[in-house]
Amino acid sequence: MNPNSKGTKRVKRHILSTITLSLMAAFAHAGGHEGHDHTSAPTSGIDTRYIDKSVRAQDDFFQHLNGEWLRSTEIPADKSSWGSFAKLRDDTLFQLRDLIQGLQGKKGLKGDDAKIAALYASYMNEAKLEKLGAKPLAGELSRIRGLKDKKGMPSLIAHFNKTGVPAPYGVFVSQDARNSTQYAAHMSQSGLGLPDREYYLKKDDAKMADALAKYELHVAKVLGLAGNKDGADKAKAIVALETELAKVQWSRVENRDPVKRYNKMEISKLAESAPGYDWQAALGATGIAAKTDSVIVAQPSYMTEFAKLVESTPLETWKAYFEWHLLRDASPYLSKDFDQANFAFYGTVLTGVTEQQPRWKRGVGVVEGAIGEGMGKLYVASHFPAARKARMEELVKNLLVAYKQSIDSIDWMSPETKKQAQEKLAKFTPKIGYPNKWRDYSKLQFKEGDLIGNMGRAAEFAYNRNLAKLGKPIDKEEWGMTPQTINAYYRPTANEIVFPAAILQPPFFDMKADDAVNYGAIGAVIGHEISHGFDDSGSQYDGDGNLRDWWTAEDRAAFKVKADAMVKQYGSYEPVPGYNINGKLTLGENIADNSGLAIAYKAYKISLGGKTSPVIDGLTGEQRVFMGFGQVWRTKMREQQAIVQIKTDPHSAGRFRANGTVVNQPAFYEAFGVKEGDKMYVKPEDRIIIW
Structure with missing residues (x-):
């Protein structure tokens, strides 16, 4: 996650909790390109300038394809990484800024346009923020400091949940995974100030120990900025408390199991299983208990x-903890001393970024986080040609056909389970470009001179909108990402695959390119999202989005053998010396990458109708499919950010998303003539083919 995109993260917290399987963990955004000029010959879609001819594709596919780019590219000072996603995110920021600036100065603005202009203006008014300092938090700080006993904690945490401030647990509404026709209340662990529990617990890791020590100094500094004279003592107590929370939190690997995470219980039973805290008061204060008597505890x-x-834990320690997390959340929206301190730690220490993004870019991110679909309407109108959506619909249809054929042809699954898999595939719902129904922001109000108030109102609007779902029919038109997001996702409880408008452009989707590169890039993305419905987690849901075991025991065991082999394969990769990829954490994404590319290649071959693929730029169509896939993952990343990714991100590093995937594809060996003795060669019996 971009350390400067916190505003986006804050108000999306309730939405994103329902999206579990996306193409990228870090959401990026991008703008549009012109449509296909049908009067000109198609291009290869491969940027051959970046091919490293000193390295053979048979020895290091990623380096061969991207070597010259890797040599000539420097990560911008204000970025933790740079590549296809980051470049397109930067492109869209300029486009979105132009759209926002087009609203400013206009008289008589109404609706979403007026809200966008007001929020952006409140963020860009630095003089006002400098004058105010920490004063906008006076009421919130008074609420915390006035806490007289622990009986007030449930109400305070509920208030934090409503206003988007991190707390030890979060509550939200999403579909019931055992009854996907209904919404249910959910509760999940939260409340750490570092990216992962391992930062607190890996005492033998020098880099993590250093980050923890600097975190404590950062906490003390920010508390001091807020007027605490004993900031160092409070910081020590806060870090000790967060360490205790980290010890009892589930790991990211444990949280990947949807069956273990599904624990539906009456609120009264929660009080029995977790005594010592008033859960009835806690869920009453959130508004949950008034609408339901049960909650799903992750x-x-x-x-x-x-x-x-x-x-x-002493009350004073809890009060210090709450004050710190309020300040942590608010720092980007306060005066420069808070904002710069926040960046110095979360930007520089944790991710290696030395220069903060220009304020206007951060301001665009704030607007997107608060009123994303309002911005999305403007974006689609300006940057998303109808032809792009029509072509994408055709590609999705072709990939689903190829997937159907693949399920029929696999040799490790019984006819009984294949039938169930086909029934699930037939129920997939694709969504492309933008929602059919835009979000209603009429109840959301912004004031130009009240940034902290605006951020709180945006978070509370999102919370109330989410809470209001309880007892209502499932909104099948809802999207979990905005149109300007460069990403895609699969939502298992809805059995839907979603492709926002902004991902439908080069290098993912090129209207001017020959089909091969599009199948290798956006085709593999489509296949990736479909495959999430059949990975180790998604395969536990049926076609209606319910957690239901539709596999025979023998087929599940056969699947596990293949999955375990993939865990071992990716666990052997070492993006940073001493830090291997977590094969269990990344398993679902690695299955999706491998199966997605295999299905995309199959769909491309079907599209040829038995004809020989055209040679463009000296490359066969079969080669361009794989190269289209490989250039999407062209990335450079700072070491600090790479470590954060390894510890927190269910996606593997770009180099290994490319090389780790193609070595399992028999067609890759044929396309590039890979033979025994080549460094990319893996024996046929060791190649992991699932779907």
């Missing part, structure tokens, strides 16, 4: 241990 053992920590 990590019940954590709630039990959290309740114990409430009892054993």
Whole structure:
């Protein structure tokens, strides 16, 4: 995640909790390109300038394809990484800024346009923010400092949930994974100031220990900026408390299991399993208890241990903890001393970025986070030709046909389970470009001179909108990403695959290019999202979005053998010396990458109708499919950010998303003549082919 995009993250927290399987963990955004000029010959879609001719594709496919780019490219000072996604994100920021600036100065603005202009203006008014300092938080700080006993904690945490401030647990509404026709209340662990629990617990890791020590100094500094004279002592207590929370939180690998995360219980039963904390008051204050008597608890053992920590930890430590997380959340929207301190730690220490993004870029991110679909309407009208959506619909249809054939042809699955898989595939719902129904922001109000108030109102609007779903029919038109997002996702409880408008441009989708590169790039993205419905997690949901075991025991065991082999394969990769990819954490994404590319290649071959693929720029169509895939993952990343990615991101590093995927594809060996003795060669019996 871009350290400067916190505003986006804050108000999307309730939405993103329902999206589990996306192309990229870090959401990027991009603008449009012109449509296909049908009067000209198609291009290869491969940027041959970046091919490293000193390295053979048979020895290092990623380096061969991207070597010259890697040599000539420097990561911008204000970025933690640079590549296809980051470049397109930057492109869209300029386009979105132009759209926002086109609104400013106009008289009589109404609706979403007026809200966009007001929020952006409030963020860009630095003089006002400098004058105010920490004063906008006076009421919130008073609420925390005035806490007289622990009985007030449930109400305070509920308030934090509503206003988007991090807390030890979060509540939200999403589909019931055992009954996807209904919404249910959910509760999940939260509340750490570092990217992952391992930053607190890996005492033998010098880099993580250093980050933890600097985190404590940062906490002390920010508390001091807010007027705390004992900031150092409070910071020490806060880090100690967060360490205790980290010890009892579930790991990211544990949280990948949807069955273990599904623990539906009556609120009264939660009080029995996690005594020592008033859960009835907690869920009453959130508004949940007035609408339902049950809640799905993702990590019940954590709630039990959290309740114990409430009892054993002094009230003053909890108050310091709450004050810190309020300040942490608000720092980007306060005066420069808070904002720069926030960047110095979360930007520089954690991700290696030495220069903060220009304020206007951060301002665009704030607007997107608060009123994303309002911006999306403007973006689609200006940057998304209808022809692009029509072509994408055709590609999705072709990929689904290829997937159907692939399920029929696999030799490790019984006819009984194949039938169930085909039934699920037939129920997939594709969404392309933008929502059919735009979000209604009429109840959301912004004031030009009140940035902190605006951010709180945006978060509360998102919370109330989410809470209001309880007891209502499922909104099948809702999107979990905005049209200007460069990403895609699969939502298992809806069995839907979603492709926002902005991903439909080069290098993912090129209307001027021959089909091969589009199948290798956006085709593999489509296949990737379909494959999430059949990975180790998504395969536990049926075609209606319900957690249901539709596999025979023998087929599930055969699948596990292949999955375990993939865990071992990716776990052997070492993006940073001493830091290997977590094969279990990345398993679902690695399955999706491998199966997605295999299906995309199959779809391309079907599209040829038995004809020989055209040779363009000296490259066969079969080669261009794989090269289209490989150039999408062209990335350079700072070491600090690479470590954060390894510890937190379910996606593998770009180099290994490319090389780790193609070595399992028999067609790759044929396309590039890879033979035994070549460094990319893997014996046929060791290649992992699932779908």
